[in-house]
């Protein structure tokens with residue numbers, strides 16, 4: 028009976044943190060949709076259709092970046108500001124905004140609100156969550172501010188003071204929130220493929236937010252400790268003092284960036300439509316950017332439709348993996364894939380346990396990672412099949428679009444604007460599921476695993492089966 | 496140090512059963528390649544090129560069924576007999592042939608030969624393996640014989656007595672061994688789309704061998720017990736008396752066939768190039784056949800290239816899953832996928848253990864299943880990327896070809912004959928890895944997990960990480 032109660036508990040309608048989070052996101056999306064439909068939001072002064080407005084607001088709030096209309100040309104200044112607000116709310120997590128308001132108003136934060144924030148950040152403990160949320164908000168504005176200043180070195184000379192500052196702020200927020208919206212034109216950041224400031228500022232912002240806030244705070248604390256501590260310890264020792272989560276995030280992120288860079292550099296080297304025409308410096312910039320961007324950024328400096336199919340497939344794989352947990356990134360997350368690969372490597376080595384950095388990863392975590400990936404594969408393949416029926420596009424274009432939407436990446440091979448209404452609705456749902464699904468599923472699983480008392484349930488005998 | 500020894504042990508060169516199995520298959524392939532290169536093997540009486548002969552013999556021995564030349568038109572009677580021998584040797588497992596020779600010669604089977612057979616059948620225990628192997632060989636010839644008699648009802652009227660019997664034997668062996676070679680022409684069994692005898696005989700043979708021998712023997716024993724037992728028990732009780740492995744194989748196989756049937760029936764219903772033009776009876780036949788065939792059969796009664804992209808994708812998924820362990824089927828196997836899905840379902844229900852049919856599935860088995868699938872995904876995606884560079888074909892055509900080769904299915908969207916030499920070599924390697932890789936990897940993992948004494952190794956503390 029206990030088990031039955033648990034099952035209903037997770038789907039209890041009114042008060043679960045997951046439901047409030049979902050409802051909150053829905054509310055923001057709907058308000059933004061109405062605002063974007065108003066004539067004041069478009070350059071032409073005309074009313075925007077419901078589906079296109081819903082698509083844009085969902086894409087912004089879910090920090091995806093797929094667009095059915097050209098952001099620069101279609102939306103008015105008011106419309107652009109609405110989009111920017113959606114991005115900032117979605118990226119920072121609107122729960123942290125709620126908590127910030129609570130904190131700044133000096134109100135004592137309630138346990139329920141703590142739980143909400145815990146869910147928004149996939150944070151493990153309620154202890155110190157308020158301090159954590161404050162740090163997150165401060166850090167976000169600080170990093171976005173630095174990014175905007177760096178970008179303004181390019182945008183102010185190009186667009187004048189006022190417009191230049193606006194552009195800089197827009198792109199800094201868009202990059203840090205992993206939104207991928209841009210005001211450059213119809214092909215993302217392709218015009219800036221060789222621009223060092225744009226490249227490294229945007230990449231820095233993408234990587235920073237893609238790592239997840241807790242990783243930054245953990246790393247910062249260890250570096251501070253190393254400096255202030257009386258006893259001397261080496262960098263390697265310092266690295267080991269990081270939490271296992273932080274160690275894994277750094278390791279996997281660096282491995283993925285290096286693999287992606289080498290892959291794109293070699294495969295695209297002679298492609299005249301992409302790297303082939305560029306200087307060696309620009310080739311390196313572009314390959315690196317293409318490797319970093321699928322960490323759910325949604326920006327690109329190479330024309331994606333011109334990439335070789337191998338590079339497009341590699342981009343799809345990187346987009347599916349996405350960024351790291353507890354940040355603004357989407358995808359099934361680096362650590363999720365990392366945990367599964369580590370389990371496989373341990374099995375190949377004949378180990379009973381999954382061991383990394385002298386720590387055992389609990390089986391419950393591996394089961395959770397497996398569950399997240401299986402759900403993601405089912406969602407991606409299911410929607411992909413529907414789209415192959417409703418849309419008139421090549422298979423790779425649809426695969427790219429679906430994984431991009433689910434991973435809240437926002438890159439496209441160019442079919443977004445010509446989607447059918449059914450296709451648009453499916454992509455809207457995918458963006459929403461991609462942004463909130465993995466978080467809520469992961470949290471729901473964690474809560475259940477924590478609550479269920481297996482000892483109350485009959486312990487069945489083990490029996491082996493053959494696999495492979 | 497113990498661990499280090501284990502690691503070297505698995506790759507020890509000369510005497511491991513896995514190595515002998517691989518070497519044996521390689522030898523058969525090379526002998527067949529030489530025979531097929533001879534002028535006597537081709538209709539035209541000309542020498543066949545090394546790569547095409549190697550491709551054909553690998554495809555036959557690995558019971559894949561992909562062909563670079565039309566089997567009916569290109570090969571002479573001698574060549575066809577060589578191919579048929581390759582299929583029978585590859586399908587039955589040449590190890591069981593070796594054991595059969597031993598048994599029939601009345602020699603006492605050595606422990607080493609038992610281990611070899613154990614590997615060939617993924618069998619869990621050495622006890623009774625000789626009896627098991629004998630049963631396998633008898634069963635194979637019995638079922639192939641019945642299949643040939645049924646097929647002759649169609650083929651003798653069509654081709655006369657001698658040729659009709661030859662056709663019946665060829666297709667019965669090809670179907671039961673999951674080889675997918677046919678003598679009908681260039682488009683598999685498409686001309687027989689509405690022929691009841693051909694459809695149900697071939698499907699029966701495919702399903703029978705796809706279930707795996709141990710499942711048949713287990714099921715047969717329980718049915719016999721139910722009949723002969725003094726105490727009466729229901730069919731449900733009888734089902735529960737089956738081993739967990741057998742229960743899972745039956746359940747998953749039936750689920751996959753039903754899902755596939757409903758999917759193809761609905762999605763292709765109005766496709767004029769496939770089901771659209773057929774009568775309702777033929778529609779049902781064709782949808783069912785298309786659902787059964789990806790269990791690594793390699794036959795098709797619908798023109799695969801004309802299927803909708805959604806159906807092609809569904810076929811790819813079914814081909815990747817493949818048949819059940821310890822039979823002639825390929826793919827990552829039904830039980831492998833089943834175990835992972837069950838783990839996810841248990842996790843969603845908040846259970847600590849993976850439970851099905853009142854039995855716990857050991858974590859070691861789940862880890863092994865995960866490892867097999869991850870290796871399969873890496874192999875498929877890696878070779879797919881290479882082929883997108885070397886071949887001039889659509890992405891779906893290449894994806895279909897790669898999964899078909901790896902899963903030893905042998906279906907194609909039509910690009911096999913026009914592969915480049917590099918493409919042919921990659922597909923040859925894929926067929927070989929697909930046939931032997933999963934078996935040897937799974938066995939190697941089982942051996943290692945069995946041997947490693949984790950208690951001798953430092954037990955590291957657990958630490959959780961965030962996933963999803």
Ligand SMILES: [K+]
Pocket residue numbers: 090091092205206207323324325435436437
């Ligand atoms: K994005």
Ligand SMILES: [K+]
Pocket residue numbers: 558559560673674675791792793903904905
């Ligand atoms: K086959």
